[in-house]
Amino acid sequence: MALIVTGTIGIDTLHAPTGSAERVLGGSCSYFAAAASHLTPVRVVGAVGGDFPAEHGRLLESFTGVCLKGLERRPASRTFAWGGRYLDDMNRRETLFTELGVLEEAPPKVPADYRDSRFVFLGNTHPAVQMDLLSQFPDRELAVCDTMDLWINVARPELLTLLGKVDGVVLNDQEAMQLTEARNAVSAGRAILDLGPRFVVVKKGEHGAILAHRDGVATIPAFPADAAQVVDPTGAGDTFAGGLMAHVARTGKGDLATVQQGMAWGTVMASFTIESFGLDRLTRLDTKQIDDRMRRFQAAAKVG
Ligand code: AMP
Numbered sequence: 001m002a003l004i005v006t007g008t009i010g011i012d013t014l015h016a017p018t019g020s021a022e023r024v025l026g027g028s029c030s031y032f033a034a035a036a037s038h039l040t041p042v043r044v045v046g047a048v049g050g051d052f053p054a055e056h057g058r059l060l061e062s063f064t065g066v067c068l069k070g071l072e073r074r075p076a077s078r079t080f081a082w083g084g085r086y087l088d089d090m091n092r093r094e095t096l097f098t099e100l101g102v103l104e105e106a107p108p109k110v111p112a113d114y115r116d117s118r119f120v121f122l123g124n125t126h127p128a129v130q131m132d133l134l135s136q137f138p139d140r141e142l143a144v145c146d147t148m149d150l151w152i153n154v155a156r157p158e159l160l161t162l163l164g165k166v167d168g169v170v171l172n173d174q175e176a177m178q179l180t181e182a183r184n185a186v187s188a189g190r191a192i193l194d195l196g197p198r199f200v201v202v203k204k205g206e207h208g209a210i211l212a213h214r215d216g217v218a219t220i221p222a223f224p225a226d227a228a229q230v231v232d233p234t235g236a237g238d239t240f241a242g243g244l245m246a247h248v249a250r251t252g253k254g255d256l257a258t259v260q261q262g263m264a265w266g267t268v269m270a271s272f273t274i275e276s277f278g279l280d281r282l283t284r285l286d287t288k289q290i291d292d293r294m295r296r297f298q299a300a301a302k303v304g
Contacts, residue, residue, distance in 0.1 A: 001141065003249035004114055005032050006045040006133045007123020007238070008103070009071065010080035011056070013096070014277060017088055018231045024278035025056040027080060028123035028146065031235035034282040035242030035269040037065030038290060040250040042242075043114050045070035045133060047102040049077035062283060072108045077101060090230050091205055098150060100126075107132040119249040122166070123238060124148050127158035134165060142254030144168040146241055152178050164196035167254065170241045172203045185210055186217055199259060201244070203237055209263055213256055220263045223271035223297050232277040236270040239282070243269030264301075268293050 012026030029046045036042040044066060048057075052073065060066060078101035086093045107129045120137050122130035122145035130145055137143065143166045151159055152175060159179075163169065169192055171179070176188035189200040189212030199213045208221040243266035244259070251258050268290060275281045 001118040001249055001252045002043060002114075002116060003036060003040055003119045003121070003245055004043040004045065004070075004110075004117035004133075004137075005029055005036070005121040005123055005242075005245075006108065006129065007032060007121075007125050007146075008080045008082075009044075009046040009048050009052075009060070010082055011052070012081070012234065012278065013083040014086075014232060014234055015084070015096075016086040016090065016232055019277070021232070021277040023053070023081075025059050026082065026234065026278060028125065028238045030060060030279060031238035031273065031282075032121060032123050032242040032245075033060075033066045034063050034279050035239035035273065036246035036249075037063045038269070038282070038285055038287070039243065039246035039265065041065045041067065042246065043067045043070060043117060045108050045110055045114070047072040047074055047077070047105070047108040049073075049079040049101055050075040052079045059279065059283070069111045070108065070114055074102060074105070077105060084234065086233065090227075090233055093233070095150075103129065110136050118142070119245060119254070120144070121241060121245045122146065122162070123241070124151070127151055127155045127162045131158065131162050131165070134162070141252075142167050142248060144170060144241070144245060146170050146237070147179075148172075148175055149178060160195060163192070166197050168199045168201065168259065169197050170201040170203065170237070170244065172205070172237055176200070176202045186212065189217065199256060201259075201263065203240060205233075205236070209240070209267070211256070211260055211263060218260055220260070220267060221301050223267050223293070224300055225271060225274065230274050233274045234278070235273050239273040240266035240270040242266070264294065264297060268297055271297075
């Protein structure tokens with residue numbers, strides 16, 4: 001059943017102990033869609049400005065499962081741009097700059113033939129843009145959102161309204177604690193349930209993720225990666241969400257068991273993303289590599 005995503009399509013500048021990348025394709029929507037497209041078709045709703053490089057457009061188009069009918073090009077506007085730097089252990093990063101560009105304008109329009117989308121992912125962007133997309137899908141099967149520190153700081157009221165309307169939230173442990181003032185990921189996940197959603201996925205980087213819901217908490221490990229394999233963690237969170245939602249959409253069910261299986265697919269997709277700068281690794285991926293890694297992940301995670 002059809003999967004739709006909105007979020008940022010941007011130009012990233014990345015610095016890490018492993019090297020740097022200048023003005024590469026990035027954004028929450030780009031990473032999500034590229035990852036999801038390896039498992040199921042995905043529809044993109046987003047906007048870029050006149051400065052969006054043609055080669056970035058071609059790169060997005062190279063993911064055959066990504067439908068770009070909902071990508072608006074605004075010649076007089078600026079594309080979202082972001083710069084980030086990873087600290088020595090690659091687990092921590094600081095934002096160097098955020099240029100909102102098109103995010104300060106009207107939300108992108110949803111093409112008429114996207115109306116039958118049943119699975120909605122609201123990737124990282126202004127909560128008002130997330131809300132705009134959500135309101136256009138009253139008959140959805142499942143709606144899940146992401147968020148991050150900037151939006152928790154500058155748009156908390158809009159974010160709280162959004163959390164009251166979605167079925168699920170995917171966010172990292174720092175963000176979950178920032179949002180709730182809880183002291184660990186489990187408490188933060190539980191506190192977010194009180195804000196509305198019926199499940200919360202809290203990502204903990206190399207320590208895996210938890211799924212908090214009304215009846216308890218489940219945990220899932222990360223794919224075990226040697227330090228040498230971690231080249232650029234950018235987009236790990238978005239590709240995790242892409243794998244998760246793609247599995248849920250292709251299964252056609254939004255129940256908790258399917259979400260939990262989806263977390264395993266998300267973990268596998270994120271494990272590829274971090275092996276190279278930007279979207280590069282996702283362009284060199286095939287079904288066999290994904291299935292092989294899923295088998296290795298299942299074997300590594302086996303207990304009892
Ligand atoms: P992740 O590493 O999964 O948290 O996501 C990284 C991507 O998020 C980068 O490609 C950035 O362009 C994008 N990004 C950074 N800050 C924001 C923001 N405030 N809103 C939306 N997307 C963002």
